[in-house]
Amino acid sequence: MASLGVKVMRPGLWIGLGVMIAGGVLSLATSAAAETHVVEMRGFEFFPAEVNVAIGDTIVWVNKDVVPHTATAGDGAWDSGLMETGDEFSLVVEDTVNVGDYVCTFHPTMVGVISVD
Numbered sequence: 001m002a003s004l005g006v007k008v009m010r011p012g013l014w015i016g017l018g019v020m021i022a023g024g025v026l027s028l029a030t031s032a033a034a035e036t037h038v039v040e041m042r043g044f045e046f047f048p049a050e051v052n053v054a055i056g057d058t059i060v061w062v063n064k065d066v067v068p069h070t071a072t073a074g075d076g077a078w079d080s081g082l083m084e085t086g087d088e089f090s091l092v093v094e095d096t097v098n099v100g101d102y103v104c105t106f107h108p109t110m111v112g113v114i115s116v117d
């Protein structure tokens with residue numbers, strides 16, 4: 001009976017290992033696919049003005065102007081705060097709450113858009 005028990009358990013063990021390995025490969029594939037999108041603030045514009053992202057991607061704003069800017073969600077869901085020249089702000093796009101129009105609170109004509117595939 002004891003040896004029968006071992007024979008019954010082994011297939012389950014191997015299936016379990018297979019699931020763990022497959023899961024690991026899947027999570028690796030997901031993190032490898034995540035991209036970083038850089039948006040420059042220059043000439044009182046966001047460049048590019050629109051970024052198309054996937055959930056899990058990161059957007060990085062870099063202030064290339066000689067004056068402070070912000071990147072602030074239209075609905076206030078996220079806000080870089082004041083960004084001096086050379087400052088960077090990163091946002092991980094976790095869900096659709098983070099997408100849509102955003103502005104620089106100092107310069108209302110500075111408008112950007114985050115769209116999700």
Ligand SMILES: [Cu+2]
Nearest residue numbers: 069104106107
């Ligand atoms: Cu600005």
